[in-house]
Amino acid sequence: MISKKYFENVGLGSILEKVLDGERLSIEDGHILYNCADINALGALASIARRKLHGNKAFYVLNRHINYTNICINGCKFCAYARKRGEEGSFHLSKNEILEKLRNAPVSPREIHVVGGCHPDIPLSFFEETFIEVKKEFPKATLKCFTVVEIANFANIEKTTTLEILKRLQAVGVEMLTGGGAEIFASETRNKICPKKIDAETWLKIHGEAHSLGFSTNCTMLYGHVESIADRLDHLDRLRKQQDISGGYNCFIPLPFLTENSKLKIDNPLTGLDELRTIAISRLMLDNIPHIKAYWVMLTVKQAQAALHYGADDFDGTVVEEIIGHMAGASSDQAISRKDLEEMIIGCGFVPVERDAAFNEIS
Numbered sequence: 225m226i227s228k229k230y231f232e233n234v235g236l237g238s239i240l241e242k243v244l245d246g247e248r249l250s251i252e253d254g255h256i257l258y259n260c261a262d263i264n265a266l267g268a269l270a271s272i273a274r275r276k277l278h279g280n281k282a283f284y285v286l287n288r289h290i291n292y293t294n295i296c297i298n299g300c301k302f303c304a305y306a307r308k309r310g311e312e313g314s315f316h317l318s319k320n321e322i323l324e325k326l327r328n329a330p331v332s333p334r335e336i337h338v339v340g341g342c343h344p345d346i347p348l349s350f351f352e353e354t355f356i357e358v359k360k361e362f363p364k365a366t367l368k369c370f371t372v373v374e375i376a377n378f379a380n381i382e383k384t385t386t387l388e389i390l391k392r393l394q395a396v397g398v399e400m401l402t403g404g405g406a407e408i409f410a411s412e413t414r415n416k417i418c419p420k421k422i423d424a425e426t427w428l429k430i431h432g433e434a435h436s437l438g439f440s441t442n443c444t445m446l447y448g449h450v451e452s453i454a455d456r457l458d459h460l461d462r463l464r465k466q467q468d469i470s471g472g473y474n475c476f477i478p479l480p481f482l483t484e485n486s487k488l489k490i491d492n493p494l495t496g497l498d499e500l501r502t503i504a505i506s507r508l509m510l511d512n513i514p515h516i517k518a519y520w521v522m523l524t525v526k527q528a529q530a531a532l533h534y535g536a537d538d539f540d541g542t543v544v545e546e547i548i549g550h551m552a553g554a555s556s557d558q559a560i561s562r563k564d565l566e567e568m569i570i571g572c573g574f575v576p577v578e579r580d581a582a583f584n585e586i587s
């Protein structure tokens with residue numbers, strides 16, 4: 225246990241007081257945290273916040289990712305996954321291919337995570353028909369589908385509103401949205417890395433709409449590219465303000481930028497310590513979002529284990545197949561078994577707790 229004196233000596237005395245009192249940290253506090261060279265102190269502070277919420281538990285889920293298409297009209301500069309229609313390596317899955325992938329998952333999934341590119345013309349009826357069948361075959365699984373960027377794309381294709389799209393998806397059993405597509409909200413930086421993507425206000429607005437309909441959603445931040453520390457803190461601040469208003473975010477996932485095959489060239493790739501620092505600061509700034517995910521696919525399993533000591537409480541899940549991160553150079557495996565997830569969590573001193581998609585504990 226690090227003493228109060230220790231935090232004072234590294235310039236974090238007043239932030240420690242706020243964390244202990246459950247007081248919101250300011251953006252200025254965020255800068256102080258980023259400027260603190262003592263990574264152990266950051267980890268200890270984030271662990272105080274994490275343990276207040278979740279004690280010694282670390283969550284995992286039996287899930288299956290489905291990336292249904294990589295055809296995308298957005299052309300984000302950082303993305304190594306997307307292809308143009310007809311380009312070599314482009315794909316989209318049929319309803320039967322999606323069902324087959326689910327049937328062949330090593331364990332019956334509790335959470336089905338569906339995301340893809342912004343395809344120019346797959347009609348929403350394709351997903352409605354597919355999800356009706358998926359729910360028939362996998363009634364216990366929660367459908368966690370699409371980023372709000374895809375929701376906006378469907379609204380364009382169907383010439384309707386995003387609210388209407390959300391209602392149609394809800395009617396066929398979709399209960400959650402994924403957190404992708406947030407990237408970085410600050411407009412100048414966002415325009416450099418994904419100029420065609422919906423802007424921050426629209427991204428937040430659609431999450432607000434989803435929350436008003438009773439969806440719970442996740443949220444992300446892509447970091448380690450051309451953004452500044454001020455951009456990161458602005459991003460976290462906008463998420464917590466949205467959460468104050470609409471309250472439906474379950475989990476935040478900081479996504480470290482993976483550089484392989486990306487058109488976005490950067491001078492200083494992230495270090496492992498940068499990743500831990502950002503995870504810790506996310507935990508401390510996002511006082512109203514219950515969970516922070518250590519997404520092992522992008523972090524590697526070893527770093528995800530370390531992240532549990534830097535504020536993260538969720539290890540994500542079995543995943544089974546993932547393309548977005550692997551196209552960008554993720555060196556992790558495609559899948560992890562329940563046994564391995566549990567052993568990894570125990571191995572770094574936490575108690576593994578299986579959860580469903582909404583973070584209800586499964587005994």
Ligand code: V47
Binds near residue numbers: 486
């Ligand atoms: O939206 C794309 C990001 C996201 C790269 O909600 C990249 O539970 C790093 O959002 N390096 C998709 N990241 C993944 C995602 C996600 C993952 C796991 C769980 C959840 C959840 C959501 O991946 C994209 C984009 O932000 N991304 N390219 C890259 N080169």
Ligand code: SF4
Binds near residue numbers: 300
């Ligand atoms: Fe398309 Fe998503 Fe890749 Fe952007 S990040 S190009 S929206 S698949």
